[in-house]
Amino acid sequence: MHLSIGCKLDLRCEPATPLLTLVHVHSSLAPDLVAAEQLQVLPDRSYEVLADQVGNRWCRLLAPSGSTSLSYSATIEVPDCTDPVLPHVRQCPIQALPIDAYRFLNASTYCDTAALMELAWSTFAGITPGWPLVQAICDWVHERIRFDYSASQLHQSASQSVASGAGVCRDYAHLAITLCRCLNIPARYCTGYLGYTGIARGEAPVDFSAWFEVFLQDRWYVFDARHNFPRCGRVLIGRGRDAADVPFLRSFGAHEPTGFQVITEEVGAFAAGGPTGDGCAPALAGTLQA
Secondary structure, eight states: OEEEEEEEEEEEESSOEEEEEOOSOOGGGGGGBSSOOEEEEESOOOOEEEEOTTSOEEEEEEEOSEEEEEEEEEEEEOOSBOOOOOTTOOOOOGGGSOGGGGGGGSOOSSOOHHHHHHHHHHHHTTSOTTHHHHHHHHHHHHHHOEEOGGGOOTTOOHHHHHHHOEEOHHHHHHHHHHHHHHTTOOEEEEEEEOTTTTSOOOSSOOOOEEEEEEEETTEEEEEOTTTOSOOSOOEEEEEESSGGGSOSEEESSOEEEEEEEEEEEEOGGGGTTTTTTTTOBOOSSOOBOO
């Protein structure tokens, strides 16, 4: 399946302001690009695309005083199968975790584990460790949180999502990640392009999407508490401890957003399955390596 992905960010700065944007596909997906990525900055100015130590690709530029527009587009090939579902996968013992996984057990900006530790253990302690436990967390978060753009706060923590009962995909991911970490399951935040790929188109505009990955048995696996069913067409942009690590725009000075658009669409003959997702096949097995 081929997807056309991209975004357009418009903002106004006074005075000239350094920016980091995170809109390029993750380094691990570079071999899947069908053609060269396109990036346009108006007014025309120099920029750099730099990969950090975990493969997130940042665009660095100095926005001039006044209006700036940044447009990114790419065509990428993605598997036409959905996220794998593997209930037999076991939890990895703490003493056997890869050393790089331990940091994903810690609290972070939006994942306040101390506030939810008692809730996590009282709610999920009796569930079989491993895949069934993570799925139970996704089920609980999906049922507990109402998707509502208007109700989500800019800096909403996981415990605040529990209290309010509402949020957006970012908040679903933060809450599920926090509960996993409370139960000694390493969990990391993912942001990327997904939109309505493989499902019927809804009323809300396409936006960047958030999901999460957990380390079980011997590798990382994808979960999505927002949708809570296997999806196809995920295009990873960045991974981090939570959304604070991978914002699509980081401004080192005051700025005013004036426009925002995200595009995620099937293209050409690969869209023959239609908007209801008839072209997506269920995955019987599969994993995601770090």
